[in-house]
Amino acid sequence: MKALVWHGKEDIRCEEVPDPRIEEPRDAIIKVTSCAICGSDLHLYNGFVPFMKSGDIMGHECMGEVVEVGPEAKGKLKVGERVVIPFTIICGECEQCRRGNFSVCETTNRNKDLAAKAFGRTTAGLFGYTHLTGGYPGGQAEYLRVPYADRTHIKVPDGLSDEQVLFLSDILPTGWQAAVQCDIQPTDTVAIWGCGPVGQMAIRSAVLLGARQVIAIDRIPERLDMAKAGGAVTINFEEESVVERIEELTKGKGPEKCIDAVGLEAHATATLDSMYDRVKQAMMLESDRAHVLREMMYLCRPAGTLSIPGVYGGLIDKIPFGAVMNKGLTIRTGQTHVNRWTDDLLRRIEQGQIDPTFVITHRVRLEDGPAMYETFRDKKDACVKVVMTP
Amino acid sequence: MRSETARTRRGHAGTQTATLARGLGVFSIALGLAELLAPRTLTRSLGMEGQERLVQAYGVREIATGVGLLAARDPTPWVWGRVGGDVLDLATLATGLEGDNPRTPHIGIALAAVAGVTALDLYCAKALSGDGSQPRLPLRDYSSRSGFPRHPDAMRGVARDADIPRDFRTPEALRPWT
Ligand SMILES: NC(=O)c1ccc[n+]([C@@H]2O[C@H](COP(=O)([O-])OP(=O)(O)OC[C@H]3O[C@@H](n4cnc5c(N)ncnc54)[C@H](O)[C@@H]3O)[C@@H](O)[C@H]2O)c1
Ligand SMILES: [Zn+2]
Ligand SMILES: [Zn+2]
Numbered sequence: 001m002k003a004l005v006w007h008g009k010e011d012i013r014c015e016e017v018p019d020p021r022i023e024e025p026r027d028a029i030i031k032v033t034s035c036a037i038c039g040s041d042l043h044l045y046n047g048f049v050p051f052m053k054s055g056d057i058m059g060h061e062c063m064g065e066v067v068e069v070g071p072e073a074k075g076k077l078k079v080g081e082r083v084v085i086p087f088t089i090i091c092g093e094c095e096q097c098r099r100g101n102f103s104v105c106e107t108t109n110r111n112k113d114l115a116a117k118a119f120g121r122t123t124a125g126l127f128g129y130t131h132l133t134g135g136y137p138g139g140q141a142e143y144l145r146v147p148y149a150d151r152t153h154i155k156v157p158d159g160l161s162d163e164q165v166l167f168l169s170d171i172l173p174t175g176w177q178a179a180v181q182c183d184i185q186p187t188d189t190v191a192i193w194g195c196g197p198v199g200q201m202a203i204r205s206a207v208l209l210g211a212r213q214v215i216a217i218d219r220i221p222e223r224l225d226m227a228k229a230g231g232a233v234t235i236n237f238e239e240e241s242v243v244e245r246i247e248e249l250t251k252g253k254g255p256e257k258c259i260d261a262v263g264l265e266a267h268a269t270a271t272l273d274s275m276y277d278r279v280k281q282a283m284m285l286e287s288d289r290a291h292v293l294r295e296m297m298y299l300c301r302p303a304g305t306l307s308i309p310g311v312y313g314g315l316i317d318k319i320p321f322g323a324v325m326n327k328g329l330t331i332r333t334g335q336t337h338v339n340r341w342t343d344d345l346l347r348r349i350e351q352g353q354i355d356p357t358f359v360i361t362h363r364v365r366l367e368d369g370p371a372m373y374e375t376f377r378d379k380k381d382a383c384v385k386v387v388m389t390p
Numbered sequence: 391m392r393s394e395t396a397r398t399r400r401g402h403a404g405t406q407t408a409t410l411a412r413g414l415g416v417f418s419i420a421l422g423l424a425e426l427l428a429p430r431t432l433t434r435s436l437g438m439e440g441q442e443r444l445v446q447a448y449g450v451r452e453i454a455t456g457v458g459l460l461a462a463r464d465p466t467p468w469v470w471g472r473v474g475g476d477v478l479d480l481a482t483l484a485t486g487l488e489g490d491n492p493r494t495p496h497i498g499i500a501l502a503a504v505a506g507v508t509a510l511d512l513y514c515a516k517a518l519s520g521d522g523s524q525p526r527l528p529l530r531d532y533s534s535r536s537g538f539p540r541h542p543d544a545m546r547g548v549a550r551d552a553d554i555p556r557d558f559r560t561p562e563a564l565r566p567w568t
Binding site for chain 2: 224267
């Protein structure tokens with residue numbers, strides 16, 4: 001079959017690889033009908049995530065048709081059914097899964113030792129990601145082996161198109177969980193850093209959950225326009241001061257809730273930092289990675305919440321923890337517990353409360369995937385979200 | 391707009407600035423090697439004997455910055471790093487002006503040279519950071535892509551019925567006072 005294969009930094013190729021087979025009794029094989037590129041894939045593409053191996057198959061946002069079912073998944077899945085595959089592989093039985101903390105499932109990571117070394121304890125297995133999370137082949141391919149398939153799926157009701165439901169695999173529940181983590185009150189201002197696909201979904205979720213005001217921050221004009229369309233007040237951090245604008249919009253008190261939908265490759269803003277700060281950052285020989293986190297910690301209203309769907313991999317430097325502690329901020333973060341939210345979100349899609357297809361800007365064949373990684377990363381051609389069909 | 395961004399990375403420096411940044415990278419490494427391998431020559435000509443260790447440390451810094459400049463996809467933070475290094479250099483050189491150092495004229499020349507490089511670094515850093523550039527226009531019009539069936543104001547709170555799990559709720563007493 002064809003698949004997008006990681007070979008190193010900025011080196012992803014569409015190649016012929018062996019078809020996946022049923023390996024465990026709870027497995028199923030799906031024929032992928034649609035898949036997408038995620039901002040998390042960019043961290044792999046840019047070489048920021050350790051423990052990738054040449055030959056790893058990319059992709060954790062996909063859906064398709066069940067073509068084969070292992071003996072222990074029978075009864076839960078049938079050949080021919082349409083399913084969206086959540087990016088977190090879940091057993092559904094361990095203590096964490098039973099509490100709904102699916103992204104820290106204790107069973108599904110087949111490299112638990114590696115994960116425990118990096119994170120102290122194991123986290124769930126993830127598709128198309130580092131070997132720290134199991135190194136499971138991903139769904140940017142013609143076929144996908146789904147481990148623990150009896151639990152790791154979302155069934156698609158008739159009448160919904162691929163594009164309407166595809167993002168249940170990741171970015172819609174991720175934006176939703178980001179907003180839910182804020183426990184939004186009708187009086188809240190929610191400030192969201194990053195207007196990529198995750199930020200866009202977080203904006204819509206915050207509006208639906210009733211935030212009084214949603215502020216969105218980025219520097220890409222067409223992404224900011226899309227944010228505004230979803231009901232956000234926008235700040236272009238390249239043209240205006242984030243601090244000043246947020247002061248203005250919150251009467252000098254700061255947003256009650258802040259969401260980091262940027263992650264470890266944050267760009268240093270041109271206006272917040274004085275030259276001195278930027279020089280200092282650079283002198284630590286650390287790139288501007290934790291930039292958004294620092295800005296949120298500083299700007300958030302006392303007793304507020306920082307919600308962090310943006311991905312971090314390891315260590316970050318110069319964190320103003322004094323601000324977090326003294327202001328009594330709550331931090332909530334994590335890979336998304338996808339299946340915890342998908343029933344509710346599917347219902348909202350069916351009821352027409354939200355149509356996630358608004359974010360799709362590029363539709364290509366799988367073969368054109370490698371080039372689209374660059375287009376998406378560099379925001380060329382007004383790219384916001386790429387959907388591929390094998 | 392479209393053609394300009396077809397080649398360059400969106401929001402990243404043009405080729406001229408990128409070339410300047412690479413040049414500064416090579417310069418950094420060369421200077422760093424000189425500082426690391428022949429610190430005595432430098433300190434003697436500046437009348438700053440005894441500072442060899444410091445000069446070598448600065449050499450390591452220059453090399454690291456230089457490698458960063460050449461290797462990084464985005465050289466911006468590294469050029470700012472050079473600006474910071476320049477400030478350190480200037481400050482260190484200035485200490486050589488204190489007392490009755492017979493090599494004061496040499497230090498003057500060195501100061502002038504470093505000041506020149508600092509100006510170049512600053513210019514490059516500012517160009518890379520996009521200071522003073524024109525506001526960028528959207529490449530395409532997404533202003534009607536709301537994802538909602540009605541105006542966002544009409545959608546506000548539609549999902550307040552959502553069953554927010556208990557473990558995701560902030561205890562009342564800890565909520566920000568608004
Ligand atoms: N927690 C999860 O389960 C989960 C799931 C999916 C994605 N993610 C993560 O969410 C993040 C965003 O994903 P995406 O698909 O939207 O990616 P993306 O790369 O398209 O979006 C990131 C956006 O942040 C903007 N940005 C960069 N620096 C900024 C700054 N200083 N201030 C404000 N905005 C800035 C960029 O211009 C870009 O538009 C990534 O880190 C991704 O790995 C997490
Ligand atoms: Zn993702
Ligand atoms: Zn589990």
